[in-house]
Amino acid sequence: MAARLFVRRRDGRIEVRLNDAARAIAREAFGHVLAAESDPEHEWHASLNGPIDPSHDVDDPLAIFNRQHEVTSNVELAVATLSEEFLNDAEAWAWLCTLQIALRATITAKGIMTSERLNESDESTRDYIQTLQTFLFSLADAM
Amino acid sequence: MPSVKPLRVSDQTQSESATATMTERPWNVVVWDDPVTPMSVVVVIFRKIFGYPNNKATQLMLTVHHEGRAIVWSGSLERAQNYCVKLQVAGLLSTIEQDS
Numbered sequence: 001m002a003a004r005l006f007v008r009r010r011d012g013r014i015e016v017r018l019n020d021a022a023r024a025i026a027r028e029a030f031g032h033v034l035a036a037e038s039d040p041e042h043e044w045h046a047s048l049n050g051p052i053d054p055s056h057d058v059d060d061p062l063a064i065f066n067r068q069h070e071v072t073s074n075v076e077l078a079v080a081t082l083s084e085e086f087l088n089d090a091e092a093w094a095w096l097c098t099l100q101i102a103l104r105a106t107i108t109a110k111g112i113m114t115s116e117r118l119n120e121s122d123e124s125t126r127d128y129i130q131t132l133q134t135f136l137f138s139l140a141d142a143m
Numbered sequence: 144m145p146s147v148k149p150l151r152v153s154d155q156t157q158s159e160s161a162t163a164t165m166t167e168r169p170w171n172v173v174v175w176d177d178p179v180t181p182m183s184v185v186v187v188i189f190r191k192i193f194g195y196p197n198n199k200a201t202q203l204m205l206t207v208h209h210e211g212r213a214i215v216w217s218g219s220l221e222r223a224q225n226y227c228v229k230l231q232v233a234g235l236l237s238t239i240e241q242d243s
Contacts, residue, residue: 052227053239063224070232093191100184100234107179115178133181140183143191 005138006092013086014142018135025131026095027082029102033075036105037068044105074098089143096139103132168242170223172216175236176207188233189215192226217242 005022007015018026036044048071052059077094081087087095110125112118118126174185182204189200193216206213216226223239230237 050231050236051238052224052231055240060224063228066225067228067231070228074232096184096187097233100180100188101232102234103179104177104234104236107177112178118178129179133179136184137181140181140187143187 004141005135006087006142008142009086013088014092014139015086016084022131022135023082026099026135027079029132030075030078030082030098033071033098033101033105034079037071037075043109044102047105047108048101071097071101075101092139092143096136096143099132099136099139103129103136106132169217170220171214171240171242172223172226172230173212173238173240174203174207174215174230175238176211177236180235182208185235188230188235192229192233 003017005017007017009015032042032044033048036042036048039045049064052063052067074094074097077091078098081091081095084091106125106129107113107118110121112121112125118129121129185204185207186197186200189195189203190197193200195203203213203215215230216223220239227237227239
C-alpha cells in the first residue's frame with residue numbers, strides 16, 4: 001500500500017508528508033501555472049484560457065476576469081504554503097486546483113486527449129503525469 | 144370590432160409566451176472527460192463547488208467517465224457561467240451550452 005502523502009489530522013488540518021524532492025516537483029508545477037497565466041507564449045497558456053461558451057467567438061469578459069483572478073489567487077496561496085507542514089481547507093483546495101490545472105495543462109500542451117495517446121507518450125511525460133496524479137489521489141482522499 | 148382586440152391581445156400573449164419560453168431555456172454546465180484526471184478528484188470538486196452529496200457527485204463523475212461528458216448543473220446563464228468558471232479554476236474541462 002502506497003504511503004499517504006496527505007493525511008487529515010484530528011484537528012482538521014491536512015498534514016503534508018512530501019519530501020524535498022516531491023515538494024520541488026510541486027514547486028515547479030505551481031511555478032508553471034503562475035507563469036502560464038500571464039505569459040501567452042507559455043505552452044500551458046491555452047489550457048488555462050479555454051472557452052466557457054464554445055458557441056460564441058468571445059466569452060463574457062467578466063467571466064474571463066473571474067477565472068484569471070481565481071486561478072491566480074489559488075496558485076499564489078499554493079506557492080505561499082509550499083513549505084508548510086500542515087494545510088487548512090482553503091490551502092488544500094488551492095493545492096488541489098493548482099495541481100489539477102498543471103495535470104490538465106500538461107496533457108493539453110502535448111495533445112494527450114485519449115488513453116491511447118497517453119500510452120504512446122514518452123516515459124518522462126508519463127512519469128510526470130503519474131507523479132501529479134499520485135499527489136492528487138492522496139490530497140483528494142484527505143479532503 | 145369587438146372581436147379584434149381580444150384576438151390581438153391573445154396573439155400578443157402567445158407571442159410573448161413563446162419568446163419567454165425561448166429565452167428561458169436553461170443553460171447547462173457540461174464537464175468533459177479526459178484520460179488523466181483521477182476520479183476521486185472529480186468527486187471532491189463536484190462536492191466542493193455544487194455542495195452535492197457524495198453519491199450524486201460520484202454518479203455524475205461516472206457519467207463523465209463512461210459517456211465522455213455530463214450535464215452537472217442547469218439554470219440561468221449567469222450562474223452557469225459562474226459554475227463553469229469555478230470548474231475550470233479547479234482544472235476540469237468544462238463548458239456551457241443552452242438546453243436544446
